[in-house]
Amino acid sequence: MNRRRFLTAVSATLPLSVAGCLGNGNDDDQQTSTGSPTTDEPTTSEPMKVGETADLSGETALTLLDGTAHASIIVGTEDGPEVAANEGKKWALLNFDADAVDDRQTLVSDSVTLTLNETDYTDPTFVARGGQNDFTAAYEVPADLSPWAGHVTVDTGDASATWQLDARTLEDMAHAVSYSVTSVSVPDSVARGDSYDVDVTVENAGSAAMRFLARLNPAGVSPTTVEFEVPQGETKTNTTTVTASVAEGTEEFDVSLDWGVDSTTKTIAVDSSSSSN
The missing domain is CATH 2.60.40 (Immunoglobulin-like)
Incomplete structure (x- = not known):
């Protein structure tokens, strides 16, 4: 500590x-020659x-x-x-x-x-x-x-x-904050049970490096946090790999990304011809 x-x-x-300005509490002892009290000396902290x-x-x-x-x-x-x-x-x-x-x-x-x-x-x-x-x-x-x-x-x-x-x-x-999500990309289709990538691209126009935060919510999978650093004046792409854990018979599913200022939702088709399950 x-x-x-x-x-x-x-x-x-x-x-x-x-x-802090505190008196010494001794007003009776602080008297002028005429009997009038003087102002206490302040205590500075x-x-x-x-x-x-x-x-x-x-x-x-x-x-x-x-x-x-x-x-x-x-x-x-x-x-x-x-x-x-x-x-x-x-x-x-x-x-x-x-x-x-x-x-x-x-x-x-x-x-x-x-x-x-x-x-x-x-x-x-x-x-x-x-x-x-x-x-x-x-x-x-x-x-x-x-x-x-x-x-x-x-x-x-x-x-x-x-x-x-x-x-x-x-x-x-x-540091001044100024950034934009320039793209969020997912594959057009994926087989049920297969893995796929969610690519998030962020441009940092602020005055310093920034930490980008977002919540990724793929259907059938628990939401997760997307977090990565973007250097000042640069554009960076981060990839998150997710498993297509959707129920049998599902034809398509959504993947959403929320970064507070805005959000987007992408739809992925389920490729039943090559399903791994």
Whole structure:
């Protein structure tokens, strides 16, 4: 666990330059010669760095691990995983680690604000990460947003803290997103039980390399995630091999691809003359 800072409760989130202004509580001792109290000297606390931990109350703690941006994300729904992406938008991602938190999503939804270029972003969407305690909050921002300054604030009402986003994190969030799916190709026909390829071609016109995400849903086969990197300024084709697991007597079946911004469905005929089953 990274170095922790114990936080003092404050009534409101404070600017980056002053993360906490607290009096010393000794007003009776701070008197002028006329008997009028003087203004308490403010106490200044530096914002935390990315990677540091905020101790909120008791054993509850929150660490901002890092931040980045992606064109699309995978989210969980009642119907299973789906790709979330919207035209003209990208996702600014904040990766957290939480200790002694029963409901991590509620904590972040209610208490965390991402500020980029003096604009506040709240109401995140959540993406699963690999660890038991770490998780990702995704904030939808303009696709061409290039933040020159930013910070993340947690304010539970009992305690607050601010993480200053460093230059590297801001750079990771600054890449403009612009891409297109130029083609999705499948064979005209395939024998039942045989394998076939789904080719997806993506052109990346953004300002940096991107990770393309889509959900492939072939008839008769469980949906799967298509994921691959596309270098900046390049066009790349990814191939996914699928088995034509359709019922006997099926004449044709559909294969759909959904990448959030759009989707497409292709139809493949079943070649009964050469069926392998």
